[in-house]
Amino acid sequence: xxxxxxxxxxxxxxxxxxxxxxxxxxxxxxDVITSDxxxxxxxxxxxxxxxxxxxxxxxxxxxxxxxxxxxxxTRFNGEVGDVVVGRITEVQQKRWKVxxxxxxxxxxxxxxxxxxGGELRRRSAEDELTMREYLQEGDLISAEVQSVFSDxxxxxxxxxxxxxxxxxxxxxxxSPSLIKRQKTHFHNLPCGASxxxxxxxxxxxxxxxxxxxxEAGGFYTSLEAVSLxxxxxxxRLRNCLLALAAxxxxxxxxxxxxxxxxxxxxxxxxxxxxxVMEEIVMLTQQKLLEQEG
Numbered sequence: 152x153x154x155x156x157x158x159x160x161x162x163x164x165x166x167x168x169x170x171x172x173x174x175x176x177x178x179x180x181x182d183v184i185t186s187d188x189x190x191x192x193x194x195x196x197x198x199x200x201x202x203x204x205x206x207x208x209x210x211x212x213x214x215x216x217x218x219x220x221x222x223x224x225t226r227f228n229g230e231v232g233d234v235v236v237g238r239i240t241e242v243q244q245k246r247w248k249v250x251x252x253x254x255x256x257x258x259x260x261x262x263x264x265x266x267x268g269g270e271l272r273r274r275s276a277e278d279e280l281t282m283r284e285y286l287q288e289g290d291l292i293s294a295e296v297q298s299v300f301s302d303x304x305x306x307x308x309x310x311x312x313x314x315x316x317x318x319x320x321x322x323x324x325x326s327p328s329l330i331k332r333q334k335t336h337f338h339n340l341p342c343g344a345s346x347x348x349x350x351x352x353x354x355x356x357x358x359x360x361x362x363x364x365x366e367a368g369g370f371y372t373s374l375e376a377v378s379l380x381x382x383x384x385x386x387r388l389r390n391c392l393l394a395l396a397a398x399x400x401x402x403x404x405x406x407x408x409x410x411x412x413x414x415x416x417x418x419x420x421x422x423x424x425x426x427v428m429e430e431i432v433m434l435t436q437q438k439l440l441e442q443e444g
Contacts, residue, residue, distance in 0.1 A: 157424065177223075178205040184218060193219025209328075223399070227253040227327040227351035229305040233296040234336040236322070236349035237307070239286050245279055247286055249294070252327060252351040255304040259286075263297060263308035265315070291317040293347055293355065313337060317347075318373050320357030321389050325396045327352035331403040338404040342411055344384045348402060354392060356385045387414060390422035391431070398432045405442070410435040 178184060184196065184203045192198060195207045196218060205211070209222040229235065229251070240256060241248035249257040261274050261282060286292065293314050294307040309315050327350065330336075336348045339359050347355040358381040360373065377385075391410040395402055413434040414422050421427050 157426070176211040177209070178211055178220060179208045180206055184211055184220075189216060191217045193217045195220030195222060221328065223328050224326055225328060227251060228303075229253055229257075229296045229299060229351065231296055231298060233350040234293065234347070235296060235305075235307065235351045236291065236293050236317070236347055236353035236355050237351070239288055239290045239292065242282055242287065245274070247282070249292065249307060251305060251307075251349075252324070252353060253303070253305060255302065257296075257305040257307050258300075259292070259294060259307045259309070263306070263310065265310055265312070286316060291322060291355070293317060293349070317355055318357065319377055320355055321385055323354040323356065323389055323392050325352045325354060325392065325402070329396055329399065329402050330354075331401045333403055340388075340404070340408055340411070342384050342388070342408070343381060344388055346388065346404070346407065348404075354402070356388050356392075358385070383419060387411060387419045387422065390414070390419060394422055394428040394431055395435070397428060400432060400435070406435060406439060409438040413438070 182205045184205055186202045188201060190203060192203060193212075195205060195209060196203055197206050198204070203218060205220050207220055207222045207225075209220045212219050212221055227235075235251045235257070237249040237251040237257060239247050239259075240250050245261045247259040247261075249259050251257045261278060264285065266272070266274075266278070292309065294309045295311070295314060296305050297308040298306045300306060330348050330350055330352060332350065333348075336350070337345070338348070339345045343359060345357055345359045347357075349355070358377055388407065388411055391407060391414055392402065394414075395406060395410055400406060410431060413431045417427050417431070422431065
């Protein structure tokens with residue numbers, strides 16, 4: 152049986168100069184946020200003896216006079232416009248149930264998807280009978296939150312060609328609080344792979360496609376064999392994501408790319424070793440500080 156033995160190594164000195172203004176305002180349950188009575192109480196807070204106190208562990212966010220605490224570890228609380236990656240769990244009448252890492256299963260209505268070929272017409276009984284030909288249990292999809300029901304469940308849609316059924320790739324499940332909100336969550340990285348950073352913490356890695364099949368209406372998935380070089384790039388990106396998530400690092404296209412570049416001097420299988428992981432994350436943090444500074 153092969154045993155992996157690691158001996159003490161000299162770590163490279165990495166200098167990080169982080170000013171106090173860059174430190175996030177983190178609190179734990181029971182911490183007093185402010186004793187000023189002019190602020191409004193938001194999510195994750197309560198008033199105790201006229202002091203605004205945190206009820207969850209997380210980051211304090213202030214919007215004008217409203218104070219709320221964003222939890223560091225939580226289920227996905229979707230908002231309209233959020234990009235999500237989800238898995239079909241059930242096919243029901245005129246709708247699909249989708250697992251999106253939220254408290255309740257999300258709903259994708261038959262009327263909220265593009266028909267194959269991009270036809271614009273009312274959904275008929277034939278469409279309802281052939282729902283499993285579009286999407287069936289176990290399929291992965293990318294979608295956008297269209298609305299939020301009164302019970303907190305999310306209503307999704309895939310009416311844009313960039314959304315739809317996902318083909319060959321790797322799904323990485325992380326905490327939703329680690330995903331940075333951006334204008335676009337679809338990125339083609341220069342290393343040869345593409346990434347979908349779902350707001351719900353589900354990240355999809357896949358080979359960058361050549362030409363998009365627009366006539367498929369979001370249901371076309373390529374089943375061609377993925378080259379070894381593409382698989383290595385995707386595996387390296389997957390391990391980089393896990394390394395960043397283990398150190399509670401905010402995930403967006405720049406941080407993932409810098410982490411990928413910092414890991415090139417190591418083999419893919421070594422990235423998740425604790426000492427290598429720490430070195431890569433420190434180098435990534437240094438690059439980001441240099442870019443900001």
